[in-house]
Amino acid sequence: MKFNHQSKPMLAAFAAALLVLPFIIDSLLGHGWVRIADFALLYIMLALGLNIVVGYAGLLDLGYIAFFAVGAYTYALLGSPQFGLHWPIWAVLPLGALLACFFGVLLGAPTLRLRGDYLAIVTLGFGEIIRIFMNNLNAPVNITNGPQGISSIDPLSMGGFSFSKTHELFGVDFTAVHLHYYLFLGFTLLVIFVSLRLQHSRIGRAWMAIREDEVAANAMGINTRNIKLLAFAMGATFGGISGGLFAGFQGFVSPESFSLMESVMILCMVVLGGMGNIAGVVLGGVLLVILPEAFRHGAGPLQQALFGKIVVDPESLRMLMFGLALILVMLWRPAGLWPSTQRRRELMPDETVAQQEQDTVYDAAK
Amino acid sequence: MTQPSETLLELSGVCKHFGGLAALSAVSLHIKRGEIYGLIGPNGAGKTTLFNVITGLYQLDEGTFSFDANSYACCKPHLLAQAGIARTFQNIRLFANMTALENVMVGRHVRTHSGIWGALTHNRATCAEERAIAGRAHELLRYVGIHRPSNTLAKNLSYGEQRRLEIARALATEPKLLALDEPVAGMNATETESLKALLQSIRNDGVTVLLIEHDVKLIMGLCDRVAVLDYGKKIAEGKPEDVRRDPAVIAAYLGGEA
Ligand SMILES: Nc1ncnc2c1ncn2[C@@H]1O[C@H](COP(=O)(O)OP(=O)(O)OP(=O)(O)O)[C@@H](O)[C@H]1O
Ligand SMILES: [Mg+2]
Numbered sequence: 001m002k003f004n005h006q007s008k009p010m011l012a013a014f015a016a017a018l019l020v021l022p023f024i025i026d027s028l029l030g031h032g033w034v035r036i037a038d039f040a041l042l043y044i045m046l047a048l049g050l051n052i053v054v055g056y057a058g059l060l061d062l063g064y065i066a067f068f069a070v071g072a073y074t075y076a077l078l079g080s081p082q083f084g085l086h087w088p089i090w091a092v093l094p095l096g097a098l099l100a101c102f103f104g105v106l107l108g109a110p111t112l113r114l115r116g117d118y119l120a121i122v123t124l125g126f127g128e129i130i131r132i133f134m135n136n137l138n139a140p141v142n143i144t145n146g147p148q149g150i151s152s153i154d155p156l157s158m159g160g161f162s163f164s165k166t167h168e169l170f171g172v173d174f175t176a177v178h179l180h181y182y183l184f185l186g187f188t189l190l191v192i193f194v195s196l197r198l199q200h201s202r203i204g205r206a207w208m209a210i211r212e213d214e215v216a217a218n219a220m221g222i223n224t225r226n227i228k229l230l231a232f233a234m235g236a237t238f239g240g241i242s243g244g245l246f247a248g249f250q251g252f253v254s255p256e257s258f259s260l261m262e263s264v265m266i267l268c269m270v271v272l273g274g275m276g277n278i279a280g281v282v283l284g285g286v287l288l289v290i291l292p293e294a295f296r297h298g299a300g301p302l303q304q305a306l307f308g309k310i311v312v313d314p315e316s317l318r319m320l321m322f323g324l325a326l327i328l329v330m331l332w333r334p335a336g337l338w339p340s341t342q343r344r345r346e347l348m349p350d351e352t353v354a355q356q357e358q359d360t361v362y363d364a365a366k
Numbered sequence: 367m368t369q370p371s372e373t374l375l376e377l378s379g380v381c382k383h384f385g386g387l388a389a390l391s392a393v394s395l396h397i398k399r400g401e402i403y404g405l406i407g408p409n410g411a412g413k414t415t416l417f418n419v420i421t422g423l424y425q426l427d428e429g430t431f432s433f434d435a436n437s438y439a440c441c442k443p444h445l446l447a448q449a450g451i452a453r454t455f456q457n458i459r460l461f462a463n464m465t466a467l468e469n470v471m472v473g474r475h476v477r478t479h480s481g482i483w484g485a486l487t488h489n490r491a492t493c494a495e496e497r498a499i500a501g502r503a504h505e506l507l508r509y510v511g512i513h514r515p516s517n518t519l520a521k522n523l524s525y526g527e528q529r530r531l532e533i534a535r536a537l538a539t540e541p542k543l544l545a546l547d548e549p550v551a552g553m554n555a556t557e558t559e560s561l562k563a564l565l566q567s568i569r570n571d572g573v574t575v576l577l578i579e580h581d582v583k584l585i586m587g588l589c590d591r592v593a594v595l596d597y598g599k600k601i602a603e604g605k606p607e608d609v610r611r612d613p614a615v616i617a618a619y620l621g622g623e624a
Binding site: 194197201203204205206208215221230234 | 421422423442443444447448452453455459460461462463464468471472473475476477478480481482484485486488492495496499535536539
């Protein structure tokens, strides 16, 4: 597929780097940054899920965070003192994924006749509905605890092995954030694998055909409605898994975590990184988690050093820089930082081909 | 087993309105298996509308059409493609940012089956199917005469090649009826000549061809029978040389050009 034989040593080195990465981060930047790396992995999973919907099938979904919420709340309700249920992870995670998938189909079935902007607006509404539901499901019967959210969620554990405790292995201390890193890395690699396999399959080609020209795709025999539903369902499933992991990692969920801004952030990861290209989307996810954090840690001290006081609140400066970065990238690299080879070719059309094309048109005109 | 009927496509009393405009009014015609059937008429006569009706892009208002002994009143495009109607578009509609090969591979979608599970596991059936799809797509690219690297993006092909690629993509669906909407529009004389040869060889392979064309010479040289549309009505039908002499046709169409 993507990796040929020559790149095998490279791949091995890369894998080794990924394995020791949390320890490098820990010693260089501190414990807090390993936690940020964990979140980066969760966001990468989300971005890869959205990439199937937006990047492959070309359907603009602005309410994607809703599926993350469904996964997270499923985990929270079935594994916390809220109802006194403590289901094991192998039951809750798949159930969350399944429910998210179900909601994906539920949203997709009536809306997939809409195109472009209209679909974006409806999905945006759906995302808000889910959040508001979670916010208000505390009366008359208390299910979600409303705006207070659900806390003391069971930590992630598998067969007696808890990811939230420090384990000693080979004389090295693996703390909770390290262990979660490996768990999330495993899931992220799984999601990447699934994305890659789908991209180069009959279904993947159908998605891209729909993205390119829905009418032509339909006329060529693709059942566009079902194939688009499939994209929605797959994307939602990834969101649900990621949401479950998030709930277990954080130990706390509240509707606040699932705002429209989050959907927009994930969309930005996909678009900035490079729509339709897995490596680009991963890059987008990493950058958009790391940079704002770095900014938050750096902006305050920097202003202190330069002006002797805090001139602009780092939090608002962060959003300002984020907007600026977005505009610059879209100006200079409209296909994203790391576009797929196809998109790259599209940006740099072959000179000779363009010339030839002109000649043909000229001939025809004669 | 019953002998398949000689008629492949039959329209009876097909009407299609856009607001007050009758783009097709009571059009009846039948196309026999194995023939090249021409559809001509002045601009705005309703030729493309007729294509859109028989490929399910428009739902007809009145009348019926039957294809391969099945009757369709309102039917989804993908089901008609499955039934064996494939088409090209007047204003080329390729998957511009996919490669030439992928464009044709998409055409195989309707005749293949592997789904998500096969894609994930790469089981033997899926791998074999993928190889067959790619193999057939390469064959078709050569067949229609595209000799570029197969990973050239569709949009970077020359105009004539794009028209051929559309034909290859349509052929990939294994059609019984291939409907071509002005396939030589914008081509020069040599390109037109080689496309004519291509259409003849497609017909010799047993595919019935329905052809919209403004190029009178091509129609006369290629078609077994021709129908003439004018303002949504069929005003003549028959052998090309007869139609050419029909006074109504001369008045409506050929008169302007000849
Ligand atoms: N979707 C539509 N909505 C409204 N009017 C339409 C639509 N499609 C076609 N028409 C009208 O129907 C009439 C027939 O159009 P059609 O495209 O079928 O003509 P044509 O014979 O293919 O012409 P040309 O030779 O220019 O391609 C035209 O008057 C056109 O404006
Ligand atoms: Mg037309």
